[in-house]
Amino acid sequence: SRTLSLAVIPGDGIGPEVVTEGLKVLSSVLPQDVKLETKDYDFGAKRYHATGQTLTDDDLEQLTAHDAILLGAIGDPSVPSGVLERGFLLKLRFAFDHHVNLRPSKLYPGVGTPLAGSPEIDFVVVREGTEGPYTGNGGTIRTGTPHEVATEVSLNTAYGIERVVRDAYERAQARPRKKLTLVHKNNVLVHAGRLWTRIFEAVGAEYPDVTTDYLHVDAATIFLTTQPERFDVIVTDNLFGDIITDLAAAVSGGIGVAASGNINPGRTFPSMFEPVHGSAPDIAGQSKADPTATVLSVALLLRHLGYEAEAARIEAAVQADLAERAGRPARSTVEIGDALAARVSA
């Protein structure tokens, strides 16, 4: 019999509620011969306030023992902006070399979108996760004075770009439309832009069956709202990816259904899966949060670990559940989780 060892980080706000439902669906979908072992970790605002710690070397050491990590949400207004983001979320991405941030956008039938008409939306963004302007490089001089100067340095390496671009080509090749779009701003950010473009073209030569194109990030936001159906796979830099995946989530049903994986494709370290939404402290503890994004993140987790059939079953269950929602009264977090768990085990 096999074992799936999972580090569970419920986190702050609605995190614990949605993670409970995610685990419920996971238990229901796993084959009988797979033993699910979970261990909870108390990262987040509470621990930060109690101990001043966000993520220690010992924590990282313990996390490495698991096959994957499931995260609810980290963040609370009581913690100064940036502390948990950099001290936990980014620290983990960098420590575990999560260089592929995978964010699928699919507008499921019956799901609301702010866009007019019913556009067909089914694409995935492959966002670089360990470089660009996210490295923390930069600083200030004359800090706090009228003569302060602050810099932010975007770091981009051929090594780092090549591996994420290759991952994106692989994903594009495995999809029916086989189309890959590079999003950057290579007419202004020329140093990084030339490097991204060169590698995008060089790696592309190895994937002659994948159609490619290029969009500046500003133009990409236009197409995401006016022609989202034109996208299949997008590969982009860390910051551009952050921005366009929130927009992508907004147009394809909202962050209530947006799943995300911070992936180390070579499995040198455990990958982490999480809903794109945050901790939403305003609705925490009221069973109002939609666990669908977490459940879809569980599907990404399963696919990453090789449980393709189980991942597909979850996605089919979500699709069916969403199709039935329209016009029905809102259900609680637990009700949605129960419904999805029932569907995947049926």
Next chain:
Amino acid sequence: SRTLSLAVIPGDGIGPEVVTEGLKVLSSVLPQDVKLETKDYDFGAKRYHATGQTLTDDDLEQLTAHDAILLGAIGDPSVPSGVLERGFLLKLRFAFDHHVNLRPSKLYPGVGTPLAGSPEIDFVVVREGTEGPYTGNGGTIRTGTPHEVATEVSLNTAYGIERVVRDAYERAQARPRKKLTLVHKNNVLVHAGRLWTRIFEAVGAEYPDVTTDYLHVDAATIFLTTQPERFDVIVTDNLFGDIITDLAAAVSGGIGVAASGNINPGRTFPSMFEPVHGSAPDIAGQSKADPTATVLSVALLLRHLGYEAEAARIEAAVQADLAERAGRPARSTVEIGDALAARVSA
């Protein structure tokens, strides 16, 4: 009698067509006692191919003699990406210290939007124009090899931020809703983020009647599609401004109506006004381009030079013209220009 001395840069693609209509409307709206003097400049792809020049010191010297600059569009696929952008557009912004990039977004009645429903959209983005990741700072090592490293350095100064933030507060204070939103990513780009936030709050103390809030740039893209009515004035960094103003244009009627000013508020150098759309070479010379964005840019130009009544007349004419468009056959560039010119002189 007064003189308005205008540098006209028709530029590439549809540039000359839309500029012709912009000037037509300008001539019609100006009071009798104002003498309009225009001088054409041949910047753009043609001159680049003929001479290798984009914008020389002598050109800049000549341009300084004018009250303002009206630009159609610069850019052609025959010129490598980045050459005209950096060699002309950005060079001019930096040389003339165009630190306020003003981009109003208004969804006029009758105008199509990709958003469902009929959201009320009427906000203006004040984008910093001379700092951030646009300074060209950065470089590469081991260029062209598998070990290449490329950097982009975002430069942010208290001086540069303070002046654009102050400009945004002034504009917010002059509007009925008096609301100003700072858009940044201060939880990740902490060096620049802290500086922007500190100055935003410090200057805000001088404008107690202006309501303020803060959004991360990723969250801002969500609100721009789901609740655009929440925005009044937005102030943001050069790159974030580039991205969200294209999105803002997309949701508020498309780049066919998006106007823009690259402004030097102290008038040390002439400011430049231009439609947000590009040169659209695919429809050039066919009288298919909508000159409305250029005409609205002329309104911004007039307001900048103190012709408030004339600017308002142009905007009212555009509003009336757009309201009549629905269901009517498409008109040519010239027909739209004629209609607007007739309205403003009526």
